[in-house]
Amino acid sequence: MVTHDDAAGVPSDSHVGAARHGDNHADLPDVVRIVRDLVRFDTTNYGGGNARGEGPAAAYIAEFLRSQGLEPVIVGPEATPDAPARPSVVARWPGQDSTLPPLVLHGHTDVVPADASDWSVDPFAGVIRDGCLWGRGSVDMKNMLGLILANVQHFTEQGRRPRRDVILAFFADEEAGGSAGAAWLVLQHPELFAEARVALSEVGGYTITVGGRRAYLLQTGEKGHTWLRLRARGTAGHASAVNNDNPVTAIARAVSAIGAIEWPIELTETTRALVEGIRDLAGLPASTPPEDMVAAAGFAKPFLSATLRNTTTPTVINAGYMQNVIPASAEALVDVRPLPGQEEPVLARVREAVGPDVAIEIIEQGIGYESPFDGDFVQAIQQSIAQHDPEAVVLPYLLNAGTDNVSLTRLGITGYGFVPTRVPDDFDFPGSYHAVDERIPLSALLFGEQVLGDLLERY
Ligand SMILES: [Zn+2]
Numbered sequence: 346m347v348t349h350d351d352a353a354g355v356p357s358d359s360h361v362g363a364a365r366h367g368d369n370h371a372d373l374p375d376v377v378r379i380v381r382d383l384v385r386f387d388t389t390n391y392g393g394g395n396a397r398g399e400g401p402a403a404a405y406i407a408e409f410l411r412s413q414g415l416e417p418v419i420v421g422p423e424a425t426p427d428a429p430a431r432p433s434v435v436a437r438w439p440g441q442d443s444t445l446p447p448l449v450l451h452g453h454t455d456v457v458p459a460d461a462s463d464w465s466v467d468p469f470a471g472v473i474r475d476g477c478l479w480g481r482g483s484v485d486m487k488n489m490l491g492l493i494l495a496n497v498q499h500f501t502e503q504g505r506r507p508r509r510d511v512i513l514a515f516f517a518d519e520e521a522g523g524s525a526g527a528a529w530l531v532l533q534h535p536e537l538f539a540e541a542r543v544a545l546s547e548v549g550g551y552t553i554t555v556g557g558r559r560a561y562l563l564q565t566g567e568k569g570h571t572w573l574r575l576r577a578r579g580t581a582g583h584a585s586a587v588n589n590d591n592p593v594t595a596i597a598r599a600v601s602a603i604g605a606i607e608w609p610i611e612l613t614e615t616t617r618a619l620v621e622g623i624r625d626l627a628g629l630p631a632s633t634p635p636e637d638m639v640a641a642a643g644f645a646k647p648f649l650s651a652t653l654r655n656t657t658t659p660t661v662i663n664a665g666y667m668q669n670v671i672p673a674s675a676e677a678l679v680d681v682r683p684l685p686g687q688e689e690p691v692l693a694r695v696r697e698a699v700g701p702d703v704a705i706e707i708i709e710q711g712i713g714y715e716s717p718f719d720g721d722f723v724q725a726i727q728q729s730i731a732q733h734d735p736e737a738v739v740l741p742y743l744l745n746a747g748t749d750n751v752s753l754t755r756l757g758i759t760g761y762g763f764v765p766t767r768v769p770d771d772f773d774f775p776g777s778y779h780a781v782d783e784r785i786p787l788s789a790l791l792f793g794e795q796v797l798g799d800l801l802e803r804y
Contacts, residue, residue: 434513434515440508447541452546466782483784493513495794500801541758546748559734562645563741565723567748569685569747572680577595603679608654722804765800767788
């Protein structure tokens with residue numbers, strides 16, 4: 346959650362000038378205006394195929410790209426030629442050297458729901474206050490869409506080009522797993538991503554403070570997710586009878602056994618580099634346990650702790666319908682988050698804990714991945730940060746959730762998460778995802794546009 350104090354009416358950003366005052370914001374920087382426009386499209390995704398529709402946002406993006414001389418396509422499932430129900434937008438932005446493999450630069454247009462009664466402002470009004478743009482999607486991730494579009498506009502105006510071709514992709518349906526967005530596109534339209542090797546998107550690029558030094562977290566991998574349904578079957582009957590085949594007690598035992606699994610800390614290539622980086626910045630002894638190392642990472646600690654181990658978390662139990670009736674079956678849902686490459690052993694351990702009498706079904710699975718924290722692209726990111734924030738360092742991290750990068754890995758594309766976002770030390774950026782009063786400092790948008798532009802010319 347966002348924890349810092351809101352001193353209403355106190356302008357805190359010097360970059361926006363007169364934009365602080367009045368309500369028409371006629372002189373907003375382009376990047377701020379674009380993100381605000383996008384926030385004003387309610388693209389709520391409720392999951393389960395129930396989405397408010399990314400259509401108007403997709404149309405805005407496509408029109409924007411056309412106005413800059415690009416030729417976007419709008420594609421999506423349940424499509425008529427003119428109007429896919431869940432539209433994604435893809436365009437190729439020609440670079441200086443089209444012989445280089447293109448970079449995929451992508452983001453999602455949908456957002457998670459926002460209950461306006463919890464918020465200080467209308468979550469879809471694009472309110473600018475206290476040096477921030479407020480609204481659902483301002484952090485996740487219409488900010489990145491704005492950084493991309495503002496760069497397309499400013500490069501075009503200035504006659505500049507990215508070094509290599511850039512495949513711009515604006516996906517629908519990320520928040521519900523992407524089956525109507527990125528996952529659909531890589532299956533149905535892989536040709537749109539032909540020759541690409543590397544992709545850049547969320548979640549990462551924001552600053553944390555470690556040992557008094559500013560560090561940017563570069564997401565170089567993601568844990569997987571395996572969503573399980575456990576089902577116990579037994580003998581239904583009157584609850585007054587002696588019954589040794591009761592599925593309610595069986596499911597309770599299974600859930601309890603999963604809850605008792607203690608997953609050890611296991612460092613991957615990414616998390617080892619992360620804790621070593623934190624150790625150096627914070628001046629901690631080498632013997633410091635990894636969990637204490639990530640505790641030095643401030644607001645990012647809750648996310649980073651979850652990447653040091655597998656997790657297997659029961660979340661739902663459904664059993665029975667009447668006080669005096671033993672049901673025939675009972676079920677539970679378990680959220681499993683394996684470290685990359687550990688899908689099978691984690692599942693085996695769960696099976697062992699549950700025992701043979703409870704069936705396990707995989708409802709949904711996303712495979713984790715790790716990308717190297719070296720190579721041309723990572724170096725280019727480090728150089729771009731060095732150019733714009735010379736005191737800072739870049740640290741790799743593993744995301745404890747999933748993004749559309751997982752879909753692109755199916756095409757052999759290596760994914761990174763880096764939305765360059767410099768925020769004040771007391772700004773809980775990682776706590777802003779999906780949170781009430783989601784907002785982003787305007788200065789972070791201006792900074793991000795500069796760094797992303799630098800990166801596109803450099804890589
Ligand atoms: Zn997101």
